Amino acid sequence: METAEIVVVGAGIIGLTLARELVARGARVLVLEKEGAPGRHASGRNSGVLHAGIYYAPGSARARSCLAGNRLMRAYCRERGLPLEESGKVIVTKCHEELPRLHALFERAQSAGASVSLVDESELREIEPHARTVGRAIHSPLTAVVDPKAVLAGLRDDLRQSRRAEIRFNVRVHGPSGPGSLDTSAGRLAYGAMANASGAHADRLAHAFGKGLRYMLVPFKGLYRKLRPQAAHLVRGSVYPVPDPATPFLGVHFTRSVYGEVYLGPTAIPALGRENYGLLKGLDAEAPSILWRDAMLFASSPVFRRVALSEPRKYLFKHFFADAARLVDALDPADVLPSPKAGIRPQLVDVEQNAMVMDFVTETGPAELHVLNAISPAFTASMAMAPGLADSVLGLSGSAGA
Template sequence: MVRAAAYDCDVLVIGGGIVGLSTAYAITRAAPGTRVTVLEKEPGPARHQTGRNSGVIHSGIYYRPGSLKARYAVRGAAEMIKFCAEYGIAHEVTGKLIVATERDELPRLHALVQRGRENGIPVRELGPAQIAEYEPEVRGLAAIQVGTTGICDYGSVAARLADASGADVRYGAEVVRIDRRPELGVAVATADGSVVRGKVLVNCAGLHCDRVAMLAGDDPGMRIVPFRGEYFDLVRPELVRGLVYPVPDPAFPFLGVHLTRGIGGGVHVGPNAVPALAREGYGWGVVRPLEVAGTLGWPGAWRMAGRHWRYGAGEFRRSLSKGAFTAAVRRLLPAVTPDDLVPAAAGVRAQAVLRDGALVDDFLIREGVRAVHVLNAPSPAATASLPIGREVARRVLAAL
C-alpha cells in the first residue's frame, strides 16, 4: 500500500479521544505546518473513555511520586483549567474530600497526605466535625481535603482540541489494515476502502491500542483487559455539595465508589469495576465472543484473576445487586437509599495487563519504527492529556 513520495500527511493519528486529539494539537503547536490526520472510527470525538467518565480534573494525589501519572496529572490539572477558561468550556475548581470510614483505612489516608505533599499538592487533614463543615451528610473518622481537584466537560474539551489543532480529523474511519515500511512510511486502510499514507503513525486507539500495535507489526507486550465502570445518578443531589471519595485500595488502579457533582449540578455515583464482555461492553448484554476469547487467551488475564479474585468478587456483587452497591455508598453517605440511585451510562476502562498478570500502573508509551504507541492511558489521562500529548508529539517529531 505504501508508495514513495505519496504522503497524504506527515503524521497519522489513530484514535479521536482526548489523548489522540491532544497529540494532534501538540504537534501542530510545536511544529506549525506539520500535516496531521486523525482517524476515528466513531461519528464524532470522545465517544468512549473520554466521554464516559465522571468529568473529574484529578489533582495527582494518588500517584507514585516521580511517575508519569503524578507529573502529568499535577501539571495537566492546572493546564486543563487554563484551557477550559481560555476556550469557554464549562469547568469548576471544586476541591474534594477523601474520607476514611474504617480504622484500618487511617494509615492509608495518612500515606496519601505524605504522597500529596511529595507531589506538591496542598492537602488539609480533617476530623469528623470538619468533614461535616464541607459535607454535612458525609460521615467519616478522618478525611483530607484536596483543593486543586475540579470538574469539566471533557467531551467539549476534545471537540475544541479537534478544531484548534488544525488537523484533518476524519470520523467514521475504522482502521482495518496497516502497512508499515521503514524506508517509505505507513499506509492505513479503513473499512470504507480508503487508504491514508503518512510518515509516522501514532496509536492512540484506547480500548483497541494493543490490536492497532499488532496491526502495525509491533509486539505491545501487554493486552487490554476492559473493565466496565457502572454509575448511578443520585435522585437527591442536595445530599452532596462536591466530590467525595473513599480511601482507595493501593493494590488496584481503581478509586472505589465515589460521589461526583458534575458541571450540570447532578451527582454521579460510582463506578464499580467489573470485567466487560466486549471492549465496548457498556452492559452485561453486550458480548463479543472473539474479544472475550482474546482476553481469556492472554496468560496475564488468568494470573491477574488469580491474584485479585476476592476484590473482583466484591465488584461483581455490587454490579449484580443494587442493595450491595447502595451499602458501599452508605459507608460515605448514610442517608442514601436504593430509591435514591437511578442507573446512568456506564464507561469502560482500557486497562493494560502484562503477561505476568501485573496491572500496568503508569502511563505506557512505546516506540517502534515510524510509530509511537500509547498503550496505557486510563484515568487520569483526560486530566493529563495536554502533557501526554506534548510527550507523544516530542517523540513523533524526533521520528520525523
C-alpha cells in the same frame, strides 16, 4: 496512495491534545477516528473529574503529568468558557483500620506536590456537610469537574481553526500495509510519522506493528447510578473512599457534575469486550480470549482475584448501595436511580508478569509512536502529556523538521 505528514489514530483526549500540540509546532496532522464523533468511548464516558495528583506512585508518568494536566485543563476551560466546577474533593475513611492508609495517601500526595490537607470530622462538615468519615479525611481543593464532551468539542474546533489539521471520522485503521503506510477502511495511506492513540484498541494496533507484545487488554466496566434531584444536596463536590493501594481503582464515589447532577460510581467489573457497555452489548469474537486472560489473572494475581470477587456483586443494587451509603449520611435507597452512563477502562496486563500495568506506557517503531494503557488520570493529564508525546512523534524518521 494518499500521503500525510503525521497521522494520529484516535480522536479521544490523547489523540486530540497531541494533534493540537503538533499543529502548534507547525506540523500538518491527519486524525483518523473509527467513530462518527470524538471521544465516543473512555474520553467521553468518564466522570469529568480533573484529578489533582494524589494517588499515583512517585516518579511514575501518571504522577508527573496529573497535577500539571489539571492546571492546564482548568486554564483551557476558563479561556474557552467551557463548563468548569472547581468544587474540590474529600477522601473519607469508613473505619479506624483505614486511617493508616489515609495517612499514607496524604504523604504520597504531599510528595507529589499536591495541594491537600488533613481535616477532622468537624472541618469535613464545613466542606461537605453530609460526608461521613472516621477520625480524619483528606481535602483536595484543586480537584475540579468539567464536561468531557465540551472539552473534546473545543479541541476539535481548535484543530479546525488551525487549518493544519483534518479529522476524518468513520475510518478504521486495520494495521500496517507496508513500511510507513496504513491499511484503513478508506484505503491505503502513507505517512511520515504515525501516533497510535486509539485507547482500548491501542494494544491491537501496536501488536500489528510488532510492538507492545507483552501487553494485553483486560477491560473493566464502569457502571454508574445517579442521585434523584431531591437528594443532590447531599454532595457539594466529590466524595471518595480511601482506595485500596494495591489496585488501580478508586472505588465507588460521588461526583457532582458541572450541570448539578450527582453521579455514583464507577464500578470496576471485569468486562468481556473492549466496548462491552451492557450485559451483552459489545461482546464479539474476542470474548473467549479475554475470559481466558481473566482466568489466568484470577489464578496468578491476588489483586485481580480480589477485584474479580468483589466488583461483580455491584451489578446488584444492594451491594452498590452499601458501598455508597458508607460515604454520606442519610442516603436512602430511593435516592439512588439508574443511569445509562457506562464506560470501559482500557486496562492492560503485562502477560510476562501476570500483573496489571499501573502506569502509562509508550513504545516506538521506526516511524510510529504507540500510547498504551491510557488509563485514569489520562483525561486530566492529557495536556501535560502532549508536549512529550509530540517530541517523540517529531523525532521519528520522516517527521524531522515538520
